[in-house]
Amino acid sequence: MQKDHLLLNSITDADGTAPGRIAVSGSHGGLYAAAVASRAGLRAVVLNDAGRGLDDAGIAGVKALSDVGMAACAVDCMTAEIGSAVDMAENGMISFANEMAAGFDVAVGQTVAEALERLANAPEPSGMMDAIPEARWDEKVGAHQVLCVDSASLIKPEDAGRIIVTGSHGGLIGGDPARACKAEAFFVSYSDAGRGKNDIGLSRLPALDQRDIAAVTLDCNTCLIGSAASALTTGRISAVNKTAAALGAAIGQPLAEFLAGLS
Incomplete structure (x- = not known):
């Protein structure tokens, strides 16, 4: 199992190197981004909470990933720049962890570095999110x-x-x-x-x-x-x-x- 993580400014940059890896992505944590992360074969992912926003849409995908057994968490948008995986990895603070990530002791208030240490033990997801049609x-x-x-x-x-x-x-x-x-x-x-x-x-x-x-x-x-x-x-x-x-x-x-x- 690979322990190193990918830095993806956009989750749509995920390629053939993604399967089995953990990614820190500058994308928002909504449903579209989560589906891309899931279908890229990532083992776990860190996304930006995008201010959470209306109906918590900025973390809706992070939540949904737990349903397919994928550990995921979101970074407070005020602690790291959306669109910058490097800033998220270096300065981001966790604002939300889904049920799978919480099971590995990922918690609100941790640094991304601390969360990545815990996510290193996350298993391969048990399923995969349905593809979201190109709307x-x-x-x-x-x-x-x-x-x-x-x-x-x-x-x-x-x-x-x-x-x-x-x-x-x-x-x-x-x-x-x-x-x-x-x-x-x-x-x-x-x-x-x-x-x-x-x-x-x-x-x-x-x-x-x-x-x-x-x-x-x-x-x-x-x-x-x-x-x-x-x-x-x-x-x-x-x-x-x-x-x-x-x-x-x-x-x-x-x-x-x-x-x-x-x-």
């Missing part, structure tokens, strides 16, 4: 066709010029501006993931300004992280970049209202 669809909002994606990883270069609503967090993955958005979109929204350490949950916004892409984050307490449908239904804007502000986006405004009013 990518168009929604009519006002006069516009809006592309909805539960994960920003589903954005394609050919989505250039589109209005996009994502369920993903607004943090730069690994601090890399090139990963702010896969397409030269017209507009894109993200969850603010509790804003987090150093306001990392908003860090895609200035990076997208540099590409003249309007972008906003949504208050994680108003919509479920990992769900574009929830973002579009109840999400309220918590931060805007300069390009979005020029279009009239305002803090506190419902996302759907703003999109419907776009000319």
Whole structure:
């Protein structure tokens, strides 16, 4: 059994080296990320709690992993930057441990290093989460066709010029501006993931300004992280970049209202 752990800024970076390993991932702890972790064959995983947010969506996947016998825990977003596996491993403090992880004495308040020592003894999961379909669809909002994606990883270069609503967090993955958005979109929204350490949950916004892409984050307490449908239904804007502000986006405004009013 391998004792070393993987550092994955995004859980979608998991590859053929993942089976049987323990990962520290900068991804949020929602259901989509958890399903990716499970199906990658990881033995255990540490994710970011993304401010927990509406209905504890930021740790919903961490909880669900226990049902397939996989130890998992979440890091307090105020102690380590979402999207940075290194910061989580070096500075993160555990804010939630699922039942499987708790069985190996992983507990709230531990450092990630302490949790990893305990997770080293975690067994292979007894099952695997069902795959979550690639949720990518168009929604009519006002006069516009809006592309909805539960994960920003589903954005394609050919989505250039589109209005996009994502369920993903607004943090730069690994601090890399090139990963702010896969397409030269017209507009894109993200969850603010509790804003987090150093306001990392908003860090895609200035990076997208540099590409003249309007972008906003949504208050994680108003919509479920990992769900574009929830973002579009109840999400309220918590931060805007300069390009979005020029279009009239305002803090506190419902996302759907703003999109419907776009000319």
